[in-house]
Amino acid sequence: xxxxxxxxxxxxxxxxxxxxxxxxxxxxxxxxxxxxxxxxxxxxxxxxxxxxxxx
Numbered sequence: 001x002x003x004x005x006x007x008x009x010x011x012x013x014x015x016x017x018x019x020x021x022x023x024x025x026x027x028x029x030x031x032x033x034x035x036x037x038x039x040x041x042x043x044x045x046x047x048x049x050x051x052x053x054x055x
Contacts, residue, residue, distance in 0.1 A: 040046075
């Protein structure tokens with residue numbers, strides 16, 4: 001009985017940490033895509049896109 005609380009709280013902490021890291025990564029990816037779209041809309045292009053356009 002005494003270890004039950006420890007085990008369940010450890011699983012809960014691990015699950016919360018995993019969810020937080022996943023959510024943080026997903027939200028950061030969305031923010032980077034928005035920033036990239038804003039830069040491309042303002043006329044700034046990626047070097048890789050420039051090389052393809054000139055061929």
